[in-house]
Amino acid sequence: MGGSVGDKLIIRLKNESNVDVGDLLIIEDKGLKFYVKVINKSIASLVPGQFIEEIAGQNLEYDESINLFDEKERFYQIAFAKILTIDKNRFVPPRTIPSFFAKVSKVSSDDFKFLEKKGEIEIGCLRLGTESLKSVKIKLPAKDLVSHH
Incomplete structure (x- = not known):
């Protein structure tokens, strides 16, 4: 390396x-x-x-x-x-x-346990090159996505 x-x-x-x-x-x-x-x-x-x-x-x-x-x-x-x-x-x-x-x-999915507590709106799973980790859900925080009226 x-x-x-x-x-x-x-x-x-x-x-x-x-x-x-x-x-x-x-x-x-x-x-x-x-x-x-x-x-x-x-x-x-x-x-x-x-x-x-x-x-x-x-x-x-x-x-x-x-x-x-x-x-x-x-x-x-x-x-x-x-x-x-x-x-x-x-x-x-x-x-x-x-x-x-x-x-x-x-x-592995264990390496991304910290993502479980992030965000409320699920947008998909973690993509790795040509594959994906289906058990690792990617979420965005709702408060950052919803604009104020």
Whole structure:
């Protein structure tokens, strides 16, 4: 993991992990809980580009199967994420970032218990990339929606 407070975090994903752009992740570190939203993904490699081109060319031209040593360690996905910090049950701008090797996991409905007491008018459920958490209801406060006459 790397990155900066004001820009984005760079998270190396576990091989074959199912993380999409728009997903929310949790990073627990230093006694804090960081909510982060995946804003982009890319593939990366520890193998220099010219060798990747050579391997791809041999596969393309000669239809050779590719057998690589330590493939999972050498070829991987990177997620770029924006920090959405929560303090006292509300979102606030981030002031710090997690450590390099902090544990990252997908969110669950338990991570959003604080939303249960927010608002009276339900407008839907929490959307996560291409999926949604049906058990997490999003509500708006009625007093902010109804104008005075």
